[in-house]
Amino acid sequence: MISISNLSVAYGAIVALDDVTIEAPTGAITAVLGANGAGKTTLLRTISGLVKPRSGSITANGHALIGERPDAIARLGIAHVPEGRGVIAEFTVEENLHLGALGAKTNVAAGLEEQYALFPVLKERRKQYAAQLSGGERQMLALGRAMIANPQILLLDEPSLGLAPLVTQDIMNTIKILCANSGLTVILVEQNAKSALKISDYAAVLHVGKSIAVRPAAEVAADESLRSYYLGMAE
């Protein structure tokens, strides 16, 4: 479980998150929706220690995260797939996966085998540079590299970004399966609300730095009054 309480983050005078409270239960997918600039990316970057908040607290499985270094947070079992996937283009597929296992100090050979079974396309392309992969393959590599660390919590920043609708669907289904199979706690940040809500158990909506709902995903999907916020049409 990951609980974010009264979190406020500012870049200088610009407030990115204002008193945000979100709880993501263990073994469930919690979507965080919102328009561009709503603070979704900032939320994930604060959880993983890349951004220092002004106030508030974040706890993950009983560990207080605020003030910890990003690498220490990662080693607590929190994997963050950043916006744009963050695969290292100059590394081969296998080197990217290897790096994930090294960072988490998990068994490299067993991890590779497991991820190749999960993503056969990565095995086919294991000697190719990540720069040569398609967007969907790159997202799979990013997921595989996160999962090789055996995380308990997975933070995903816009996995659908730049992907064709069918590929997006495929990736979303994969996330759902990963979560179901390993009891993973997922926070899924998305602008593509429709795809995200389909696989999520809960959903929070962020609007200009404030959280305005954390409810079961089906309820959020059905609530017409919320739609304008995450579709980016609210004033």
Next chain:
Amino acid sequence: MIANILTNRLVNDIAGGATQGVVFSLVALCLVLIWRATRVLNFAQGPMAMFVTYIGMTQMEHNLNFWVAAAISVIVGFVFSALTEIVIVKPLYHTAEINPIVVMVGLFTLLEALAAAIWTNVPRYPTAPFSSINFQSDGNPTGLSPLASFQIVAALLVMTFVAGLFNYTSLGLKLRASALSPEVSKLLGIRVDRLLTLGWGIAGAVGAVAGVVVSVNTGITPGMLDALFVFGFIAAAIGGLDSPLGALVAGIGIGIMMQLVDDFWNSNYADIVAVVLLIVVLMIRPQGMFSKNSARRV
């Protein structure tokens, strides 16, 4: 007969040029290692290597074995460079790009002044357990001595070791990742700060090897590596600041070219030709000959 003499002369030039060139390559490799890891051009590389060469190699005056003295220089070189990163450079990473350059130029001046104060400007001459008399072939001297061979072998061994470490080990994978994508590496649980410090340490050790090699050829003075640094820098820029292989090839290439100019044309022109070559290469390929920088924007 004439063809024979010419061939001999060319072979000797290439041997002599390569001997000098591998030292350029070593200096270039130091610059490349630090540039790749932390995007800092270490202008104090020469004086840092000089200083640790003094610390180790002058111990031979107290009857210390050559190899032990050289090992001291290399180990102190590693520690000194790593400490420089931690104490002086690290606080400057997120400030203006000019700041680390200014500080390293300051360190350059400081170390040369300090070395002159401690060891004076009178050259010290540590001796290597290798003769500097050229090998003979059919009664004629060749362009290579045992000492020159040691220099080439030492430089190539160091470069092979560094290349192997970076390309074929888990530590190397982490070092490269920390340099290429520090933020992503942190998100994967890698201790990027430590690895960047290690990168500086390795560069310092490589620099110390260059210092040791030069010390047994031309002696140790506070300014012993200044000219070498210029050519090492040219080699790094021509090879591409991101490319260790470029550093090796460009260093040896410049050494041989300068020797040929010196022998067949005019020794005064050798330096000028190296600088002209740099300008021409940078006009045609600003990223250097071996850099894959264009592939980085993905």
